[in-house]
Amino acid sequence: MLDQPRTTRDRDDVAVGPRVCQDRGMPPVPDPQGELENLLAEALARFDEGGEPAMAAFVAAHADHAIALERGIRRCREMGLLGALPGAASSAHPDRLGDFRLLRRIGGGGMGVVYEAVQEPLGRRVALKIIRPELLFFEGARERFRREIDAIARLEHPAIVSVFSAGEHDGVPYFTMEMIDGITVDQACTGLHDRDPAELRGEDLRALLVAPDATGVLFTGSWWEAAVRVGHQVALGLRHAHLRGIVHRDIKPSNIIVTPHGQAIVLDFGVAQVRSASDLTRSGATPGSPAFMSPEQRRGQATDERTDVFSLAASIWQMLTLRRPFRDGDVVHVDPVLQGLRAQNRAVPPELDLVLRTAMDRDRDRRYGDMGAFAEDLQALLDRRPIRARPLGLRLRALRWCQRHRTLATASGLLAAAGALMLVVLLVVQERARADLEAANRLLAAAKAEVETEQLRTRESLDTTLEALHSGLVRLGNDQLRAVPQAERVAHGMLQDAAALFRVLLRRHPDDEQVRWRGGRALHALAMSYERQGQMGKARQALDEAITVLGTEQPGSATLRNVRGHAWKTMASWIVHDDDAAATQRALEHAEADFADDSRDPARRAETLRALSDLSSTRSFTFDERADPKGVEHHLRQAVERQRACMALGVADEKDPELLVMRLTNLGKFLQRQDRVEEALAVLGEALELSKSLPERSWPPPAVYTAEVQEAIGSALVNRKDPGAEPLLRECVAARERAVEQFPDNLEFRIRLAGSVHNLGRFLHVLERTEEALATFRQARAIQEQALAKSPQHPVALDFMGKHLEMIGYCHSLRREGQPLIEVATALSALPSRDPRRALRVADFQLRAWLFLGKSDGGLLDAAMAQLVVAEQRGLTAAQLPARGFEALEGREDYRSWRERVGKVGPAAK
Numbered sequence: 001m002l003d004q005p006r007t008t009r010d011r012d013d014v015a016v017g018p019r020v021c022q023d024r025g026m027p028p029v030p031d032p033q034g035e036l037e038n039l040l041a042e043a044l045a046r047f048d049e050g051g052e053p054a055m056a057a058f059v060a061a062h063a064d065h066a067i068a069l070e071r072g073i074r075r076c077r078e079m080g081l082l083g084a085l086p087g088a089a090s091s092a093h094p095d096r097l098g099d100f101r102l103l104r105r106i107g108g109g110g111m112g113v114v115y116e117a118v119q120e121p122l123g124r125r126v127a128l129k130i131i132r133p134e135l136l137f138f139e140g141a142r143e144r145f146r147r148e149i150d151a152i153a154r155l156e157h158p159a160i161v162s163v164f165s166a167g168e169h170d171g172v173p174y175f176t177m178e179m180i181d182g183i184t185v186d187q188a189c190t191g192l193h194d195r196d197p198a199e200l201r202g203e204d205l206r207a208l209l210v211a212p213d214a215t216g217v218l219f220t221g222s223w224w225e226a227a228v229r230v231g232h233q234v235a236l237g238l239r240h241a242h243l244r245g246i247v248h249r250d251i252k253p254s255n256i257i258v259t260p261h262g263q264a265i266v267l268d269f270g271v272a273q274v275r276s277a278s279d280l281t282r283s284g285a286t287p288g289s290p291a292f293m294s295p296e297q298r299r300g301q302a303t304d305e306r307t308d309v310f311s312l313a314a315s316i317w318q319m320l321t322l323r324r325p326f327r328d329g330d331v332v333h334v335d336p337v338l339q340g341l342r343a344q345n346r347a348v349p350p351e352l353d354l355v356l357r358t359a360m361d362r363d364r365d366r367r368y369g370d371m372g373a374f375a376e377d378l379q380a381l382l383d384r385r386p387i388r389a390r391p392l393g394l395r396l397r398a399l400r401w402c403q404r405h406r407t408l409a410t411a412s413g414l415l416a417a418a419g420a421l422m423l424v425v426l427l428v429v430q431e432r433a434r435a436d437l438e439a440a441n442r443l444l445a446a447a448k449a450e451v452e453t454e455q456l457r458t459r460e461s462l463d464t465t466l467e468a469l470h471s472g473l474v475r476l477g478n479d480q481l482r483a484v485p486q487a488e489r490v491a492h493g494m495l496q497d498a499a500a501l502f503r504v505l506l507r508r509h510p511d512d513e514q515v516r517w518r519g520g521r522a523l524h525a526l527a528m529s530y531e532r533q534g535q536m537g538k539a540r541q542a543l544d545e546a547i548t549v550l551g552t553e554q555p556g557s558a559t560l561r562n563v564r565g566h567a568w569k570t571m572a573s574w575i576v577h578d579d580d581a582a583a584t585q586r587a588l589e590h591a592e593a594d595f596a597d598d599s600r601d602p603a604r605r606a607e608t609l610r611a612l613s614d615l616s617s618t619r620s621f622t623f624d625e626r627a628d629p630k631g632v633e634h635h636l637r638q639a640v641e642r643q644r645a646c647m648a649l650g651v652a653d654e655k656d657p658e659l660l661v662m663r664l665t666n667l668g669k670f671l672q673r674q675d676r677v678e679e680a681l682a683v684l685g686e687a688l689e690l691s692k693s694l695p696e697r698s699w700p701p702p703a704v705y706t707a708e709v710q711e712a713i714g715s716a717l718v719n720r721k722d723p724g725a726e727p728l729l730r731e732c733v734a735a736r737e738r739a740v741e742q743f744p745d746n747l748e749f750r751i752r753l754a755g756s757v758h759n760l761g762r763f764l765h766v767l768e769r770t771e772e773a774l775a776t777f778r779q780a781r782a783i784q785e786q787a788l789a790k791s792p793q794h795p796v797a798l799d800f801m802g803k804h805l806e807m808i809g810y811c812h813s814l815r816r817e818g819q820p821l822i823e824v825a826t827a828l829s830a831l832p833s834r835d836p837r838r839a840l841r842v843a844d845f846q847l848r849a850w851l852f853l854g855k856s857d858g859g860l861l862d863a864a865m866a867q868l869v870v871a872e873q874r875g876l877t878a879a880q881l882p883a884r885g886f887e888a889l890e891g892r893e894d895y896r897s898w899r900e901r902v903g904k905v906g907p908a909a910k
Helices: 032-060 063-078 133-137 141-153 185-191 202-208 223-242 275-280 305-321 334-338 350-359 371-383 394-404 406-483 488-508 513-532 536-550 558-575 581-595 602-620 629-648 655-673 677-691 702-718 725-742 747-766 770-790 795-814 818-830 836-852 858-873 893-903
Strands: 100-108 112-119 124-131 163-169 172-178 256-258 264-266
Touching: 032 063, 100 124, 124 141, 141 163, 141 172, 163 858, 185 202, 185 256, 185 305, 202 223, 223 256, 223 264, 223 305, 223 371, 223 536, 305 350, 305 371, 350 371, 371 536, 488 513, 513 536, 513 558, 536 558, 558 581, 558 602, 581 602, 602 629, 602 655, 629 655, 655 677, 655 702, 677 702, 702 725, 702 747, 725 747, 747 770, 747 795, 770 795, 795 818, 795 836, 818 836, 818 858, 836 858, 858 893
Parallel strands: none
Antiparallel strands: 100 112, 112 124, 124 172, 163 172, 256 264
């Protein structure tokens, strides 16, 4: 039966290295080996940027390490990674690396080198990055390269490059990424360096791509708008990384690429800081590119999100002016350089100047608190809305002026001292004025009382506005219209209007708690509306904004904590399927802290139990059902018990019966998957009776709940070949078809319809009605393709699509049809997955096709072997290997070697 996908949380064992002392205010621990590693990496990066002269100048500037650096550089030349030795013949780069044929070198940095390569025998074009072999002699280099792989692999965002695979060949680690066509911001600045940036347009950036089909909003409008759009896209991608505990630490123009389709993508996570692996960062090291480092990076201090805010703002600055914002040694004197921004590009609006100065403030406590706030102001610039950044106060500007002009400040101080003498003379005059001042104070007190009266009237007016917004837009759009067929778009539009109005109020009353919690609730409702339409990118952006508005600090009124707890609860339910256990745990802990309430008030206690029941249900998904079924069952039963306890308090809420149906259904599905059929049927029977009594005004429609329970009961009867399963499953399909017809924009209804059709196909398959089963599975696939067309990265739709394809493959296998089986294997392998068993099934389908086609296509054997390697890379263990099925490969040496490697991982296969 198809349920919400579950993921196995693998725990990576991380070697513990020296701790970062700067975070605790201690002096850095001397590390000569680490210093030499960083110097060599920087020398190689200088060669990539400026060739031999730049690298030679860098070595000369570090005379104390010149001999060691020259020795390391010579080794790199000998390995064909840095040009040839004088008089020696050497290829520009290695020809092959394992299954990859290297075509050309397309980039490099201090840590690694990137090649364009073709993965054989798949024929897939990829970008392949290897660690510089010379750096393998240094402690920590392999861990840092592995950290880059881990950092990118856990991310999934349009603005972050995707990782395909990773491995090691002849002791050299590597990983492959999506091959991206485009141009880096640094290349764009170089190509336009002789132009006046004030006269450039977004079209000039498109022209540099030399791609006739280059399109997108990014290339429209003025040059400064194009630069801000690039920065905004990158900021959203980095915010996605920051929420998952990853700080890039090397944002620069050469690490930002713009594709012909108008998408900015972040590259090179080679020096990223992953919080769970922070011990791998050597004390005193300052990874990153000096020209775009924040002041704290240069000083070797701890880094956080604000470090990336600084570097991204510096990159936008270069794109706006076509030159670097400061020289390598000038990063601590940011203010005078930034004051020249509009002098270098007169088209830049003053608000953009202020946003960049705020993001690049040398005091990171005065920068944007996180990348989300920076992205919000960038979007505000494009929307011509007010920004949140504010100029520095007069006192702070005066202090920084004194720091930059010490001589002049000293002279000014002496003049001030002389002026103090004059004050003595003025004291006599001041005494005479004291009486006048007292009279003025009495007048001021009267005016203050009048102002307080006016503020009270303003407060009453604000409360009226808030209640009108909530009742007229949020409640109508979120609770009432969404239950009306064909009215989803109207409801969504009302929620968008409500969010826009609350944003205005939040800018005017940022510290008003009632504005904050009502605004947070409106943004949360908008996020849920986006989710129902499958627009998960916009949904998460709106939910992030809601949490930011509500604040992450625990203090606050009970109402604010409750609204914020629900936002964190929704966040946990979304990211639990992202294979990011740490982020899920943080979200759950935030929600539990907000819902912690020992109030004796029955209504508040009921709300707390209702929320904790939902959290228990979400926690069940954090366990691997195969490895820890008891943990899953504990939380599912706890969810049911808490919901029953909530209803026992007697506080009427129309949602409670629906929630109990959901909790019972989830528990029944689990028991069915554990082959505890009798227990499952008892639990599901209670859920079915309860679902039939739900009022028609509820949302989702009661028929959807009933269909869910009927589907679960039917699936429990499938393995028994009970004929009573078929009418239940067909009735469920009919109910879901009606829901999709009534609510065409609700993506979840469409995904679940495909799942119900799939479960009907499983029943037909068990009864060996193969022809009917195949047609049914094809119908499920077609419906799921409609859902994925709306939301290509929807995790549930992708998981269900994989199951549809697997069952179609099994049907073709029963019919001994080779060519259709190849098509299914190809489609299945193209789906994103981290499950090694998925790759094993693809390999099995390819071997069966080879057998059905008369053993004539040797390429199928190679393709199957490649899939087995993919399964190994995804963490395949011996326990996951089938007892038989790969006999056709037993004569191959690479297969025997693969079996030996996999046999050493995990318990032996039985």
